[in-house]
Amino acid sequence: MSEKERLSRELMALRLARELKPGMVVNLGIGMPTLVSDYIPHDGSLVLHSENGVIGFGPTPREGEEDPNLVNAGGGFITLLPGGAFVSHADAFAMIRGGHVDVAVLGGLQVSEQGDLANWLVPPRALGSPGGAVDLCVGAKQVFVVMEHTTRDGKPRLVSRCTYSLTGARCVSLVMTDLGLFQVTPQGFLLREIAPGWTAAEVRSLTEAPLAVGPELVEVRA
Amino acid sequence: MTVSKVWPSAREAVADVFDGAVIMMDGFGGPGGMAQELILALRERGVRDLTIISNTAGLDSVSFGTPGGSLPVNHGILVANGQVRKVIASFPVSASPSRPTSFELLYREGKVELELVPQGTLAERIRAGGAGVAAFYTPTGAGTLVAEGKEVRVLDGREHVLETALKADFACIRAWKADRLGNLVYRGSSRNFNVPMATAARVVIAEVDEVVEPGELDPEVILTPGLYVKRVVVRRHPGKIYTREQGAAS
Amino acid sequence: MISLKPVYSSADQAVADIFEGATIMVAGFARPGVPQELVKALIRKGVGKLTVIANAAHGTREDLADAGRLVAAGLVRKVITSFPAPTRASVEGYPEKLYRQGKLEVETVPQGTLSERIRAGGIGLGGFWVRTGVGTVFEEGKEKRLFNGQEHILERPLRADFALLRARVADALGNLVYDKAQRNFNPTMAMAAAVTIVEVDEVVEPGGLDSESIATPGIFIDRIVKAQSG
Numbered sequence: 029m030s031e032k033e034r035l036s037r038e039l040m041a042l043r044l045a046r047e048l049k050p051g052m053v054v055n056l057g058i059g060m061p062t063l064v065s066d067y068i069p070h071d072g073s074l075v076l077h078s079e080n081g082v083i084g085f086g087p088t089p090r091e092g093e094e095d096p097n098l099v100n101a102g103g104g105f106i107t108l109l110p111g112g113a114f115v116s117h118a119d120a121f122a123m124i125r126g127g128h129v130d131v132a133v134l135g136g137l138q139v140s141e142q143g144d145l146a147n148w149l150v151p152p153r154a155l156g157s158p159g160g161a162v163d164l165c166v167g168a169k170q171v172f173v174v175m176e177h178t179t180r181d182g183k184p185r186l187v188s189r190c191t192y193s194l195t196g197a198r199c200v201s202l203v204m205t206d207l208g209l210f211q212v213t214p215q216g217f218l219l220r221e222i223a224p225g226w227t228a229a230e231v232r233s234l235t236e237a238p239l240a241v242g243p244e245l246v247e248v249r250a
Numbered sequence: 251m252t253v254s255k256v257w258p259s260a261r262e263a264v265a266d267v268f269d270g271a272v273i274m275m276d277g278f279g280g281p282g283g284m285a286q287e288l289i290l291a292l293r294e295r296g297v298r299d300l301t302i303i304s305n306t307a308g309l310d311s312v313s314f315g316t317p318g319g320s321l322p323v324n325h326g327i328l329v330a331n332g333q334v335r336k337v338i339a340s341f342p343v344s345a346s347p348s349r350p351t352s353f354e355l356l357y358r359e360g361k362v363e364l365e366l367v368p369q370g371t372l373a374e375r376i377r378a379g380g381a382g383v384a385a386f387y388t389p390t391g392a393g394t395l396v397a398e399g400k401e402v403r404v405l406d407g408r409e410h411v412l413e414t415a416l417k418a419d420f421a422c423i424r425a426w427k428a429d430r431l432g433n434l435v436y437r438g439s440s441r442n443f444n445v446p447m448a449t450a451a452r453v454v455i456a457e458v459d460e461v462v463e464p465g466e467l468d469p470e471v472i473l474t475p476g477l478y479v480k481r482v483v484v485r486r487h488p489g490k491i492y493t494r495e496q497g498a499a500s
Numbered sequence: 501m502i503s504l505k506p507v508y509s510s511a512d513q514a515v516a517d518i519f520e521g522a523t524i525m526v527a528g529f530a531r532p533g534v535p536q537e538l539v540k541a542l543i544r545k546g547v548g549k550l551t552v553i554a555n556a557a558h559g560t561r562e563d564l565a566d567a568g569r570l571v572a573a574g575l576v577r578k579v580i581t582s583f584p585a586p587t588r589a590s591v592e593g594y595p596e597k598l599y600r601q602g603k604l605e606v607e608t609v610p611q612g613t614l615s616e617r618i619r620a621g622g623i624g625l626g627g628f629w630v631r632t633g634v635g636t637v638f639e640e641g642k643e644k645r646l647f648n649g650q651e652h653i654l655e656r657p658l659r660a661d662f663a664l665l666r667a668r669v670a671d672a673l674g675n676l677v678y679d680k681a682q683r684n685f686n687p688t689m690a691m692a693a694a695v696t697i698v699e700v701d702e703v704v705e706p707g708g709l710d711s712e713s714i715a716t717p718g719i720f721i722d723r724i725v726k727a728q729s730g
Contacts, residue, residue, distance in 0.1 A: 051253075053477045058587055072253055072431055072464055075477050079611060080529040080684045083475045084431075096531060097668075097680040102587070103530035108680070110465025111431040113472035116715070117529060117555075117684040118619045121612030125382025125630060126449060128477055144635075150589040155596045155606060157558075157583040162638060163612030166631040167382055197635030378628070383616070384647035387626035405626035405656075414647070435712065470677070470713045 032230075034206035035223045035248055040174055042067045043221070043248050044133060044204045047172065052130040053077055053123075055164060058102035060174050061133040072111055077129055079160040081120040084112030101160065124160065124167040132168035134161055136175035136203070138190045141216035141237040143200040145173060146192035158195065165196020177205035177234055184236040186210065186217055207231050209248060215240065221248045254430040256461055256482045260291035263455050263481045267292060267420055270299045270335075274376065274421040274447040275325055276440075277304040277339075283440035285422035285457040286323040286491045288483065292422075293327055299335040300328065303376070303416055305369065305443055307342040307353035323491045329353045329362070336363040338416065340372050368396055371413050373446055378415035380449025380478075385414045421451035425474065428458040429465075432479030433472045441473055448474040455481045459488060505674040507703055507724045511541035514697050514725045518662055520547050521577075525618065525663040525693055526554040526567035529684035535666040535699045536565035537727050542664075543569060549577045553618070553658055555611065555685060556583035558593030571595055571604065578605040580658065582614050610638055613655055615688050621657035622691025628655055663693035666727075667716070669702040674721030675714045676700070683715055690720040699725040 035043075037060055045067035048054055053075045056062050068074055070086040077083055079101040086109040089095070094105040115123075123129055138146040145165060149156030165171055178184055186203065203210040208231060209221040218240045219228060224247045232239045257263040267273070273292075276283040292300075302308075308326025328334050330352035337353060342364050344351045356362045367375065368390050378386055387410035391397050401412035423444045425434035434456055436444060448454050456479050508514040515538055518524065524542075528534030543565070552567050557579040559568025570576050572594040584595040584606050598604035609617070613632050620628055629652040633639050643654040665686045668679040676698060678686060690696050698721055 077477070078681075080532070080681050082681050083477065095680065097533075097682045099530050099532060099681055101529070108469060110463070111429050111433055111467075111476060113433055113469045113475040114678070114680055114683055115475065116615075116687045117611075118615040118688045121615055122377070122381030122449065123475075123477070125612055125616075125632060126380045127382060128380075128449070153585065153589065153592075153596065154599055155584045155593070155608065156589075157556075157585045157587065158608060158610050158638070159582050159587075160611040162610035162636065163632045166634065167612075194636040374623070374625075381616075382630060382632075384629040384631075384650075384652050386620070386628040389624065389626065403626070408626070410626035437712070468713065469680075470715075471710070 032225055037063060039248065039250055040204050040206060042250060043209060044172060044174055047202065048074055048131060050074060053128060055124070055129050055132045055168065057132070057134040057161065059135045061135055062100065062102055062104065064133055070109060072109055077120065077123060079117065079120055081115045081117050082106065082108065082112065083115060084109050121160070121163055124163045127167060127169065129164070129168045131170045131172060132164035133172045133174060134164060136173040136185065137192050138185050138187050139173050139200050139203050140187050140190045143198045143212040144190050145171065145195045145200050146190040147195045149193040151192065161195045165199040170201045171196070171199045172202045172204065173200050174204045177207040184234055187236040207234065218242055219245060221246050223248055255432040255479060256430050256484070260287040260457065260483045261294065263483045264288055264291045264295055267295060267297050269297050271297065271420055272301040272303065272418040274303045274418040274451055276424055276443040276447065277306045277324055278442040283424050283442050283444055284324050285424040287485055287487065288422040288455060288457050289323055289325055289327065293331055293333070296333065298333050300333055301336040301338065302328065302334055303338045303418055305340050305372065307337040307339045307364070308351055326352055329356065334362060336365070338365040338367060340367055340369040342366060373443060375413055375416040376443070376450045377446040379417040380446060383415060385412055387412055416450065418451040419453065421447040421454045423448050423454060423456040425456050425458045427460045427462055427467060428456055428482045429462050429467050429476070431464050432456065432476030432482055433467055434458070434474035434479060435467050435471050436473055445473050448478045454479045455483065457483050457485055459485055504672045505718065505721055505724050507672065507726060509726055511537040511699065511725050512544060514538065514723050515541045515545060518542060518545065518547055521549045522661040523551040523553065525660040525689040526552060527663070527665045527684065527686040527689050528566055529555050529681070531564055532680070533666050533678070533682040533684045533686050534564065534566045535664040537699050538664040538697060538725065539565040539569060543573045543575070546575065548575045550575050551578040551580070552576050553580045553660060555581065555614065557581040557595055558583055558586045560586045560591055560593050568594060571598065576604060578607070580607040580609060582609055582611040584608055615685060617655055617658040618688045618692045621659040622688060625657055627657065629653065630655060658692065660693040661695065663689040663696045665690055665696060665698040667698055667700050669704060669709065670698060670700045670721070670724045671704050671706050671709050673706050674718030674724060675709055676716035676721065677709050677713050678715055687716045690716045695722045696720055697723040697725065699727045701727055
């Protein structure tokens with residue numbers, strides 16, 4: 029079963045990008061969440077917010093056109109769209125805490141059925157880096173998580189209770205994994221879309237928390 | 251997809267302001283930073299029981315050396331028109347005791363409420379409202395009337411007063427230029443309360459001299475990113491607007 | 501009477517009075533806005549037992565003279581930071597190495613709380629209440645209270661003896677203009693230290709900057725260093 033093909037990182041990013049609607053202010057975390065920016069329109073209809081104070085940025089610049097002072101929170105080169113602006117870090121987080129960011133897309137280690145997120149401290153490491161994720165968990169109106177469904181040694185990441193140190197409590201509403209798209213509901217996880225070729229029973233067997241299946245389960249499509 | 255936050259008129263931009271709304275508007279001594287056409291539209295609309303958060307309670311009886319003794323339009327005309335129930339401000343009174351403002355006259359009659367806030371605390375409470383800070387401790391006002399009824403706590407050997415965040419239903423912002431995405435640039439001293447107020451209201455309406463295309467404003471000078479702004483209105487009167495109206499009776 | 505700020509041609513001279521045990525804020529986020537020449541000067545000076553406040557402090561980028569390189573050089577007793585570890589979990593940063601050896605104290609702070617605490621220090625607040633960290637390890641040991649029916653945590657201000665900044669251009673009064681994402685922690689740290697030192701590409705005469713684009717007024721700046729490299 030584990031040899032079955034899972035969703036590619038690109039397909040996960042593409043599918044999650046469809047959840048982002050015109051007019052939204054969106055923060056993309058470091059790593060897999062950053063891939064989402066490859067699948068959204070860069071026409072100003074959606075505002076990308078970066079913790080370091082770049083508001084309204086666009087795609088990666090062409091080679092040779094990189095500006096050393098124009099990077100995202102992960103340090104990767106970006107461009108500024110017409111209508112973009114620069115603010116201080118403190119002002120960028122005033123936006124986050126103040127409820128002016130509609131969606132944060134974050135990476136994850138574990139998500140619990142209550143919507144708790146753990147993503148900053150990987151045991152057995154003594155230290156981890158919360159970065160802006162703790163603020164995003166309380167400030168963003170919705171938190172989406174994109175991560176692999178299981179750990180490298182096959183342990184489920186969708187759990188009843190997080191065993192890793194929390195980044196935020198009861199904050200996640202949607203999880204995209206390489207096995208499907210999951211809504212966090214008051215009753216727990218709901219499988220909305222599934223990776224092609226997989227059955228709900230197979231996904232359930234790799235999920236620690238109880239998993240409900242939506243009435244109209246469809247496959248994740250490109 | 252073309253985004254435009256530009257609204258055809260001030261009247262339409264304030265059409266959903268309701269009775270009892272909390273409205274932030276600038277008002278730092280004179281008309282420079284005030285959304286005068288929005289204020290005129292609010293008076294025309296006639297909404298009542300408003301709570302106004304501003305630096306002043308309206309300066310309708312104070313001349314700032316305006317032409318022919320005329321008076322700049324400010325939120326004092328809403329107070330004078332009986333539309334305001336409460337003012338949260340730093341300067342509720344006239345600089346001249348012999349010429350009281352409409353607000354002072356109504357206050358004496360018990361018809362308006364006042365929450366007096368030191369100026370820096372007012373700006374910081376508004377910023378806190380926009381920045382997701384519920385409350386903060388400031389030394390400002392410790393040992394004075396301002397501290398009455400509030401938690402006072404010694405931090406780092408100094409008395410501090412707990413002040414809570416301010417938020418509003420609407421903010422009427424005055425900026426110099428906007429692009430159609432709502433990015434705002436200010437000019438000279440007119441940024442003052444406009445900048446924090448633009449972060450702290452559910453609906454932010456900006457009155458500007460000119461609207462330009464995205465990319466035409468210098469991104470280093472945009473003090474209010476467009477994500478804060480819902481509506482932009484272009485002024486019909488390029489200069490300052492003056493009125494001769496004054497007094498609570500008018 | 502205008503007060504011109506001293507312009508140093510050498511970063512070494514500008515940091516000469518930074519003392520052992522000092523608390524230092526180091527600006528920057530990734531590469532933009534990091535005062536690399538001032539950090540290098542501090543490493544050459546070799547002054548130790550520092551408390552360092554900075555966004556990142558893992559020190560694993562040898563091509564970037566940021567706060568983490570002070571940790572790597574063994575000059576730091578305590579770091580207050582959002583990134584004590586590099587983002588790649590398989591790589592151990594210098595703070596972790598030294599922390600396990602008992603040689604370094606680490607205070608890990610959510611990023612928005614970090615800049616807000618610095619801001620609070622700079623503008624004279626005694627503390628503030630935020631929701632950031634509720635229900636996580638970041639609330640441990642802190643006072644909690646309900647505001648509007650929601651739990652909040654009391655956070656306290658951060659101040660420093662010195663702040664090290666990077667900007668694009670200063671005028672001789674210390675007014676600063678930044679370049680794009682260079683701004684990040686710079687304007688906030690500028691307010692929160694007893695002595696603020698900035699390295700810039702260019703110094704111009706008073707009046708030579710667009711007043712509307714000055715993000716740090718000169719009143720916060722004590723020393724200017726003309727950077728030797730970009």
